Amino acid sequence: MDDEKKVNTTEVNAEEKVQAENTQQKPEQAPRNPADIELTPEEIKKNLKKRLVSSSILILLLILVSSFFYVHGDTMYFEDTRFLMNTAYTIKTYGIKGFLGMQAAFKKIHQVENLTSFYQQGSGLSSLNKTGSYVYDFNNKQKRDLLREIAMGAKFMYENTDGYFDPSFAALHEIYGFHTPDKIGRLPDDTELANTMLKCGYNHVLHIEGDKLTLNSGSMIDFGGIVGGYSIMCARAILQASGCKAFLIDDAGDIWFEGEKPDKSPWKIAVKDPRGGSSLAMIVSKTPLAISTSGSYERYVTVNGKKYGHIMDPKTGKPADYYDSVTVVSLDPIQSDVLSTALFAMPPEKAYKYAEDKNVAALFLDTKGEITVSTKGKLYFSDIKVK
Amino acid sequence: MNNQKQWWGKGDSLLILGLAFMGMIAWLVSRFGFVGADAFLIKSNNNGIETIQTVTLDSDKTITVKGQIGEMQLEFKPDKGARVASSTCPCQVCVNSGWSRTEALICVPNGIIIQPKLNNQKPDTADAVTR
Numbered sequence: 001m002d003d004e005k006k007v008n009t010t011e012v013n014a015e016e017k018v019q020a021e022n023t024q025q026k027p028e029q030a031p032r033n034p035a036d037i038e039l040t041p042e043e044i045k046k047n048l049k050k051r052l053v054s055s056s057i058l059i060l061l062l063i064l065v066s067s068f069f070y071v072h073g074d075t076m077y078f079e080d081t082r083f084l085m086n087t088a089y090t091i092k093t094y095g096i097k098g099f100l101g102m103q104a105a106f107k108k109i110h111q112v113e114n115l116t117s118f119y120q121q122g123s124g125l126s127s128l129n130k131t132g133s134y135v136y137d138f139n140n141k142q143k144r145d146l147l148r149e150i151a152m153g154a155k156f157m158y159e160n161t162d163g164y165f166d167p168s169f170a171a172l173h174e175i176y177g178f179h180t181p182d183k184i185g186r187l188p189d190d191t192e193l194a195n196t197m198l199k200c201g202y203n204h205v206l207h208i209e210g211d212k213l214t215l216n217s218g219s220m221i222d223f224g225g226i227v228g229g230y231s232i233m234c235a236r237a238i239l240q241a242s243g244c245k246a247f248l249i250d251d252a253g254d255i256w257f258e259g260e261k262p263d264k265s266p267w268k269i270a271v272k273d274p275r276g277g278s279s280l281a282m283i284v285s286k287t288p289l290a291i292s293t294s295g296s297y298e299r300y301v302t303v304n305g306k307k308y309g310h311i312m313d314p315k316t317g318k319p320a321d322y323y324d325s326v327t328v329v330s331l332d333p334i335q336s337d338v339l340s341t342a343l344f345a346m347p348p349e350k351a352y353k354y355a356e357d358k359n360v361a362a363l364f365l366d367t368k369g370e371i372t373v374s375t376k377g378k379l380y381f382s383d384i385k386v387k
Numbered sequence: 388m389n390n391q392k393q394w395w396g397k398g399d400s401l402l403i404l405g406l407a408f409m410g411m412i413a414w415l416v417s418r419f420g421f422v423g424a425d426a427f428l429i430k431s432n433n434n435g436i437e438t439i440q441t442v443t444l445d446s447d448k449t450i451t452v453k454g455q456i457g458e459m460q461l462e463f464k465p466d467k468g469a470r471v472a473s474s475t476c477p478c479q480v481c482v483n484s485g486w487s488r489t490e491a492l493i494c495v496p497n498g499i500i501i502q503p504k505l506n507n508q509k510p511d512t513a514d515a516v517t518r
Contacts, residue, residue, distance in 0.1 A: 054398045061405045065412065081491055081500050083432050088493035088500050092514065099415075252493070253518040270513035276485055282513065293517040298480045327517055 069096070074245060075262035078102060084109050085231060086119055086224075087252035093239065094246050094262055101242025105235035105249075112231045115147045118170065118222045129170075129220050134213040146230075151208055153334060154226050158202040161342035161354075168206065169312045170220035171199040176319070177301050178310055185301025185308055197317045228254040229292065229337030236333070256333045258288035271363065273385060274324045280371070281363055282383040283329060289380070290333040294340040295325035311344045320345045322366060329361040329380040348372075425504070427469050429461070432498030441504075444468070454497025461501060469501050490516035 039047065074095040080102060081090040089109060091102045115124040124147040128134040136145035157165050170179075175196050177185040188196065199205060205219035215221060223230075228251040236256055239247045246259030248267065257267040266286045270279035274297040283291055296309020296319070313320040326344040330336035339360055343351045348366065355362045355374035363381050364372040373381055429440040429452055442448060448463040449472070457475025468488030471481040474497060481494035489512055492501040 051396060051398050054402050058398065058402045058405050061402075061409060065405075065409065068412075079502075081430065081502050082436060083495065083498060083500070086495060088491055088495070090491060090502075090515075248514055250515045253516070255515050255517055257514065268513045270489065270516045272490075272516050272518035274518075279513065279516070283517075291517045295518065298483050298518070299478070325518075 080106070082106055082109075085113050085228065085251060086117065089231075089252070090248075090250040091235065091239075092248040092250070093244050094259075095244060097242050098239070098244035098247055101239040101244045101247070104242065105238040108234045108238055109231045112146055112227065112234055116150060116223050116227045116230075118224060125221065125223060128213055128215055132215045132217060136211055145211065146234075148208065148211065148213065150223050150227060150230050151206065151213055153230065154202065154223060154338075155206075155208065157226065157334075157338040157342070161338070163201065163314050164345045165225060165338050165342040166200060166202050166312075166314050167221050167223050167225060168200045168202045168219055169314070170222035171196050171218070172312050172317055173222065173310065174220065176308060178299075185303040187303050187308075193317050200314070200317070225341040226334060226338050228252070229290070229332075229334035232256045232290070232333040232337075253293050254333065254337050255291045256288070257285075260286065271327050271381070272325070274365070275369070278385065279383070280325070280365060280385050281327070281381045283380050284382060285380070288331070290330045290336040291327065292330075292333075292336040292340040293325055293327040294344040295323075296321070296344075297324060311341055313345050313347075322346075322348055322351075324365045324367055324369075326351075326365075327363045327381075329377065425465075427463065428500075428502045428504055430500040430502060432500075436500070442469075452499060454494060454499045456496050459494060459497055459499055468503065471501070484518075487516070489513050490518070 076096065076099075077092070077094055078099045079090065079092045081088050083089075084106070089106070091105060093099065093102050113120065113123070117123040118125055118129075120126060124134055124136070128147075134147065136148060154165075154167050158167075173179055175186075175188045175192060199216065199219040205216040206221060207214040232249050232251055232254060235249050236258070239249070244259070246261050248255065248257040253272075255269055257269070261267070266284050267289075269283040269291050271281040271283070271293060273280040274295055283289065294311060296307070296311060299310040300307040302308070308319040309321065311320050312318065323344055326340050328336045328340040328343065330339065339362070343355065343360070343362055343364070346354060348364070351364065352372060352374070354360065355377070359376050360374060361376040361380045362374045363377050363384070366372070371384060371386070373384065426441050426443045428438045429442065430436050431439045431452070432455070440450070440452070442450065442461075442463050444463060444465045446465065450461050450463075452459050452461060454475070459474045459481070460472040461469060462472045463469050467486045469492060470486045471484065471492055471494065474481050474494055476494050476496040478496065481492055484492050487503070489503055491503065493499070
């Protein structure tokens with residue numbers, strides 16, 4: 001019995017000894033605080049050497065990056081295209097500031113699209129067309145009622161062009177089949193056309209009272225002929241504010257450019273020849289300009305093999321077919337956008353007179369292939385392709 | 388183990404950050420800047436706009452891309468540029484645009500952009516085309 005106790009006591013002592021040893025060893029095995037580490041002189045030397053090498057590489061990299069930006073910071077070319085405003089929107093710019101401005105400009109264009117898109121469900125314009133009224137919610141993030149601004153601008157241009165620019169032609173587009181998903185065209189009879197014409201006339205169907213827009217029943221508004229120019233104005237303001245030195249904005253052919261390119265060459269814009277081949281004319285300039293073209297060769301419906309363009313003659317209610325394309329150069333993107341559409345809708349004699357009277361720089365390509373350039377247009381258009 | 392840990396200091400972290408920054412610059416340049424030869428970037432709007440293919444203008448090529456509503460046949464020629472030979476879209480604006488060397492070809496219903504990247508710009512090459 002005593003022996004058993006002795007054995008047990010020995011085992012217990014042995015266990016206590018192991019535990020004590022473990023307890024003593026633990027502090028050594030625990031992760032050490034780097035601050036508490038006492039390094040040998042060799043370790044310190046090695047450590048310093050490594051840090052010196054990595055710091056030198058980093059400094060070299062920073063010098064390389066800084067030098068790159070110093071040399072190329074304002075000359076780096078950036079270009080991006082986004083699906084906006086129911087088409088592809090391109091901005092070309094130079095420098096880091098231009099790159100940042102470009103991102104902000106695209107955001108702004110997206111905001112404009114959300115308010116003014118004819119096709120986008122839930123846009124401010126869709127709401128106006130659907131319900132017949134629109135009141136801007138100033139509790140929204142934006143401080144400006146962009147839709148109202150565009151409506152006011154369209155009113156001014158409607159009056160200024162004797163009604164040849166008319167956003168209420170959306171009702172006519174409807175009966176010709178432009179709004180059908182498959183774009184299958186149809187020709188309305190005289191009665192249907194006359195009834196639809198009663199729903200047109202911008203000043204008669206859209207009423208702007210304070211912050212409220214009201215639309216007559218059955219009428220429709222499509223700001224497609226002005227909103228391109230308006231969105232360019234918005235993007236331009238942002239790019240200018242960003243400190244960007246040279247940029248070009250291209251809303252599917254509605255163009256604005258300004259600033260001096262790094263290679264100091266002028267901006268060169270080609271006017272597309274709808275008949276194919278090389279460009280119809282060139283616009284070469286070092287000073288800022290807005291350029292827009294209206295044509296019927298891309299957006300049309302086909303009925304019995306004949307093409308009908310989307311720009312309407314307000315006097316007949318039928319698609320205007322006097323020209324293949326009309327190009328306008330201006331100092332104002334809204335003006336060039338609207339006037340190219342309005343001149344396309346006008347009969348030639350009226351259009352040429354309008355261009356001369358209002359000092360509009362315009363180039364007309366009629367359906368017979370004849371090219372007419374207004375007096376002011378001769379200052380801007382060069383390399384005109386003769387028949 | 389302890390010795391390995393102490394070699395990882397702030398300098399090493401900065402070095403990695405510096406390299407990552409250089410990588411980002413390289414990506415930005417390749418994404419928005421320069422391409423080696425005249426080429427067209429084919430961008431898709433399926434999951435945000437992204438470049439799905441780059442086609443260099445070194446020989447005649449015909450390729451098929453899948454858009455949001457169907458397939459598009461694209462044709463490339465070194466002397467003419469690119470054109471949409473056929474598309475499943477109803478409006479056919481992209482097909483009607485014809486050949487293009489300096490302007491982007493767009494098919495909104497399919498969410499496809501065929502965007503030129505002309506680095507070796509000839510003196511008569513336009514910055515943009517109004518149409």
